[in-house]
Structures are given as C-alpha cells and as structure tokens.
Amino acid sequence: xxxxxxxxxxxxxxxxxxxxxxxxxxxxxxxxxxxxxxxxxxxxxxxxxxxxxxxxxxxxxxxxxxxxxxxxxxxxxxxxxxxxxxxxxxxxxxxxxxxxxxxxxxxxxxxxxxxxxxxxxxxxxxxxxxxxxxxxxxxxxxxxxxxxxxxxxxxxxxxxxxxxxxxxxxxxxxxxxxxxxxxxxxxxxxxxxxxxxxxxxxxxxxxxxxxxxxxxxxxxxxxxxxxxxxxxxxxxxxxxxxxxxxxxxx
Amino acid sequence: xxxxxxxxxxxxxxxxxxxxxxxxxxxxxxxxxxxxxxxxxxxxxxxxxxxxxxxxxxxxxxxxxxxxxxxxxxxxxxxxxxxxxxxxxxxxxxxxxxxxxxxxxxxxxxxxxxxxxxxxxxxxxxxxxxxxxxxxxxxxxxxxxxxxxxxxxxxxxxxxxxxxxxxxxxxxxxxxxxxxxxxxxxxxxxxxxxxxxxxxxxxxxxxxxxxxxxxxxxxxxxxxxxxxxxxxxxxxxxxxxxxxxxxxxx
DNA sequence: CGCATCGTTGATGGGGATCAATAGCTGTGG
DNA sequence: CCACAGCTATTGATCCCCATCAACGATGCG
Numbered sequence: 001x002x003x004x005x006x007x008x009x010x011x012x013x014x015x016x017x018x019x020x021x022x023x024x025x026x027x028x029x030x031x032x033x034x035x036x037x038x039x040x041x042x043x044x045x046x047x048x049x050x051x052x053x054x055x056x057x058x059x060x061x062x063x064x065x066x067x068x069x070x071x072x073x074x075x076x077x078x079x080x081x082x083x084x085x086x087x088x089x090x091x092x093x094x095x096x097x098x099x100x101x102x103x104x105x106x107x108x109x110x111x112x113x114x115x116x117x118x119x120x121x122x123x124x125x126x127x128x129x130x131x132x133x134x135x136x137x138x139x140x141x142x143x144x145x146x147x148x149x150x151x152x153x154x155x156x157x158x159x160x161x162x163x164x165x166x167x168x169x170x171x172x173x174x175x176x177x178x179x180x181x182x183x184x185x186x187x188x189x190x191x192x193x194x195x196x197x198x199x200x201x202x203x204x205x206x207x208x209x210x211x212x213x214x215x216x217x218x219x220x221x222x223x224x225x226x227x228x229x230x231x232x233x234x235x236x237x238x239x240x241x242x243x244x245x246x247x248x249x250x
Numbered sequence: 251x252x253x254x255x256x257x258x259x260x261x262x263x264x265x266x267x268x269x270x271x272x273x274x275x276x277x278x279x280x281x282x283x284x285x286x287x288x289x290x291x292x293x294x295x296x297x298x299x300x301x302x303x304x305x306x307x308x309x310x311x312x313x314x315x316x317x318x319x320x321x322x323x324x325x326x327x328x329x330x331x332x333x334x335x336x337x338x339x340x341x342x343x344x345x346x347x348x349x350x351x352x353x354x355x356x357x358x359x360x361x362x363x364x365x366x367x368x369x370x371x372x373x374x375x376x377x378x379x380x381x382x383x384x385x386x387x388x389x390x391x392x393x394x395x396x397x398x399x400x401x402x403x404x405x406x407x408x409x410x411x412x413x414x415x416x417x418x419x420x421x422x423x424x425x426x427x428x429x430x431x432x433x434x435x436x437x438x439x440x441x442x443x444x445x446x447x448x449x450x451x452x453x454x455x456x457x458x459x460x461x462x463x464x465x466x467x468x469x470x471x472x473x474x475x476x477x478x479x480x481x482x483x484x485x486x487x488x489x490x491x492x493x494x495x496x497x498x499x500x
Numbered sequence: 501c502g503c504a505t506c507g508t509t510g511a512t513g514g515g516g517a518t519c520a521a522t523a524g525c526t527g528t529g530g
Numbered sequence: 531c532c533a534c535a536g537c538t539a540t541t542g543a544t545c546c547c548c549a550t551c552a553a554c555g556a557t558g559c560g
Contacts, residue, residue, distance in 0.1 A: 189396060443509090
C-alpha cells in the first residue's frame with residue numbers, strides 16, 4: 001500500500017480530507033523504510049524528530065515496567081500514524097514496536113508542523129486522529145477496570161475488526177490479525193494461561209475463531225453483545241457501514 | 251481563580267504561551283457558570299458545542315457501563331480543560347462530571363477553532379495539552395494492567411500531587427484532594443473495600459496520609475519508589491521543580 | 501437529633517496468577 | 531529432507547489477590 005492509498009483510507013474514515021491536503025502530504029520529504037519484527041522504531045524515553053506512517057504490516061505501542069512487565073497500549077494497522085503524538089510531545093513515554101515485519105514512512109516533525117500551520121484543515125484532522133487515539137485508551141481503561149477477561153477479549157476483537165473494516169482491510173467476516181496469545185495477554189493485562197482459556201471460551205461459544213493469524217467472527221451480533229461493544233468511541237464517519245446488523249460490508 | 255490565572259498556570263506548565271495568546275483567549279466570548287456537585291456538564295453520547303475550562307473545584311470524566319459499573323477515566327484540577335477533545339470530537343464517548351461544586355467557563359467550539367486557526371502557537375499548545383491527557387491514559391492502562399492495587403493507588407497519589415504542584419495548588423507536602431474511597435475505587439478499577447484496605451496499607455507504611463479531603467505525603471522518595479512513579483509522562487516543563495529529591499517546592 | 505453518606509472490619513468465594521509439564525509449530529542449518 | 535532449537539499453544543494443579551456480602555461505626559448536615 002502506498003502513501004496516498006494508506007492515508008486516504010485512514011483519514012477518510014475519520015474526517016473530510018481535501019485533495020489539496022492529500023497532495024500536500026505527498027509533497028513532504030519522505031523516507032520509506034522496511035523494519036523487521038520486534039524492532040523498536042521509537043523508544044521509551046528518547047526524543048523523536050519524525051512521525052511514522054504505517055504502510056504495511058502491524059505495529060504496537062508498549063510500556064515496559066521496571067519489574068519487567070509489559071503492557072501493550074495500542075495496536076496499529078496500515079494507514080495509522082502510531083506516534084502522531086510525538087509531533088507535539090517529542091519525548092516518548094512508551095515504545096513503538098513493529099509487531100510484524102512492516103513497511104513504514106518517516107515524516108519529519110518540522111515539515112509536518114509547517115504543513116499543518118499552512119493548512120488548518122489538515123491540522124484539524126490530524127488533531128482529531130490523535131483524539132480518537134485517546135478515546136480508544138479511555139475505552140481500554142473502562143474494559144480493564146470493569147470487565148472480566150473474556151468480555152474484554154471479545155471487545156478487543158470487535159475493536160480490531162471494526163477499525164480494520166474502516167480502512168478496507170477485512171474480508172467478509174474475517175481479517176488478518178497476526179497476534180500471539182502472549183501479545184493478547186499483555187494487551188489485556190492478564191496472563192497467557194488465562195488468555196488461552198478465555199479464547200477457548202469464546203471459541204466454544206461460537207463467537208470467534210482465531211488461530212494466531214486470522215480472526216473470524218461468525219456471529220457479530222452475539223460477539224458485540226458479549227463485549228458490550230459500542231463503536232461510538234471510534235468516531236468513524238459512515239457509521240452505517242458498521243451498523244451491527246450490517247457489519248461485514250467492506 | 252480567574253481565567254487568566256488558571257489558564258496561565260496550566261498552559262505555562264506544559265508549554266511556552268505568549269502574552270498575545272493569553273490575551274486572545276481572554277477575548278473569547280465566555281460564559282461563567284457555577285455547577286453543583288455531581289452535575290453532568292457533558293453527557294456520554296451527546297454532541298457538544300463548547301469546551302469547559304475549570305476555574306475552581308474538581309471535575310472528573312467517567313464511563314457508565316451497561317451493567318451499571320462506573321469507571322473514572324480522569325481527574326481534573328483548576329486550569330484544566332477537561333473536555334478539550336470535544337473541540338474536534340464533539341460527540342462525547344464519556345461524561346464530564348463535577349466532582350465537587352465548581353466554577354467553570356464555557357468556551358464555544360467555533361470561537362476557539364477560529365482563534366486556533368489564526369494563532370498556530372496557541373493551537374499547538376492546546377493540541378499538546380490534549381496529547382498529555384492521552385499520555386496519562388496510557389499510564390493508567392499500564393497501572394491497571396500490570397500493578398497490584400496498592401502500587402496503583404500510590405501512583406494515583408503521586409500523579410495527583412505532581413499535577414497539582416505544577417499549577418501551584420499544593421502546600422508543602424500536602425494538597426487538597428476531596429475524593430471519597432468509592433471514587434478512588436472506581437478510578438482504580440477495584441472495590442471500595444479493597445480501596446480501604448490498600449489505603450490502610452499505605453498509611454501504616456507511613457507513605458501517605460489521606461482523610462478524604464487532604465492528601466499528605468510524608469515521604470515522597472518512598473512513595474515514588476512504591477508506585478514506580480516516573481513523571482516523564484506528564485511532560486511538564488521545569489522538570490527540576492519536580493525532582494524526586496526536591497518535589498515539594500512550589 | 502435523625503438520617504444519609506462515608507469509612508471500617510470480618511467472613512467467604514471466585515477470577516485469574518503462578519508453576520509446571522506436554523505438545524505443536526516454524527524456521528534454520530547440515 | 532531431517533533434526534534440532536526455539537517459540538507458541540494447551541492443560542492441570544495450586545494459590546492468592548481482590549470481589550462480594552454483611553454488618554457496624556463515624557461523620558456531617560438539615
């Protein structure tokens with residue numbers, strides 16, 4: 001997926017982006033790079049000078065605590081700018097990691113700032129994107145604080161699916177989602193053993209099929225119910241595409 | 251506290267705000283309002299047309315789940331703009347509530363947007379503020395996922411104290427913090443009973459004194475250690491004021 | 501002074517952590 | 531093409547942190 005395609009899909013899913021803005025983004029001095037699985041593209045505590053646009057593959061953000069524990073904070077799909085916050089908060093308070101091998105593009109902060117200052121519409125939509133990022137964090141907090149592991153896991157799958165659907169990365173009722181159970185555990189804040197058992201519970205209930213690479217949702221309505229999932233917090237446009245009764249159109 | 255004072259302290263703590271920008275903010279059409287304890291200033295699911303600047307008192311943001319559970323997402327102090335995100339995401343995905351009686355000022359979105367478009371410096375600092383809001387969410391996620399209740403509680407107190415210190419609302423090693431144990435429980439995602447016992451543990455260890463109104467930290471170094479607290483994520487300027495060895499200067 | 505809110509304590513149970521071991525899977529090199 | 535190494539998934543057993551239930555003080559306010 002190239003820059004135009006990835007960004008168009010992404011920004012189009014959350015706001016109204018003009019062709020002029022797209023063109024402006026493409027005029028930026030870009031540096032495309034392929035990074036291997038597990039590589040830290042931005043490290044906790046370091047100061048950054050570029051944002052990163054994900055073109056292909058999967059990335060995630062994480063914090064490693066002093067006792068060695070890992071907490072996954074976010075999962076990112078092509079089209080995302082996972083460390084957009086670094087534009088105005090250049091010191092990283094977490095790390096950005098390539099979950100799988102992936103292709104990314106670096107965008108220098110100063111160039112992006114310059115562009116944003118000349119193009120308030122673009123600035124607004126990027127700001128909005130960073131605010132939706134925060135809305136997802138809030139929902140995760142609520143899930144971690146007030147839901148049992150199985151429901152939380154169900155919610156995680158709902159969110160991943162809807163977000164991927166929003167950028168056209170789903171295929172019917174399934175999508176590519178190469179995450180290990182250890183990864184899911186660190187995202188939900190539970191143990192790998194308990195993750196395994198929660199997965200089985202969802203699987204046995206016929207709500208989800210997941211083999212570490214591909215997620216399939218045989219019964220959206222029931223999964224949504226189990227997870228108490230309400231996509232409002234993703235603040236997507238074209239909400240009708242994600243109507244619970246018609247969630248699988250792409 | 252008036253508008254100039256509250257905002258100056260707040261924005262000054264996180265970035266470099268020009269006098270021109272302050273003046274511009276003061277020129278906005280403002281509507282000051284007093285709201286009683288427990289009032290919902292902005293409600294989950296509703297569409298807003300104004301942001302809210304907190305002048306006096308305490309506010310918080312929360313999500314009520316379908317099963318009735320409540321998750322506190324953030325606590326706000328004077329100078330904060332608790333629903334700044336509504337500027338570009340006007341549909342609320344949570345509620346903004348007056349924790350205590352408080353005095354607030356409404357700022358119309360369109361006026362603020364207009365101002366931001368004409369004053370990129372102001373826009374950037376507000377954007378930055380909303381990104382720090384998100385950084386706090388990330389830290390809460392890590393605490394909820396990977397820390398036992400006592401440590402999490404200790405961390406909550408550290409964060410509250412440092413944030414209040416940053417806007418000059420602390421007094422030596424203590425500050426006003428009128429929160430019930432039920433509130434703390436809903437913020438940490440634990441039960442009130444367990445909150446009570448965790449509080450006792452901190453108290454008995456001599457790390458914290460807290461009576462529901464006032465927080466006192468007799469031994470900052472040890473509390474910080476217990477909480478594994480690192481203020482980097484608050485992205486404050488003048489970090490020296492919050493050096494662990496000298497945390498109590500105001 | 502009566503009621504409501506809030507804090508405290510004890511008892512019991514459960515969701516999930518931890519420990520430990522087995523089995524499957526993937527890639528890599530000989 | 532096989533053998534091995536390393537990672538990932540799965541399962542069972544045990545334990546503990548924290549939830550829940552229930553009751554009793556304390557505090558404050560009209």
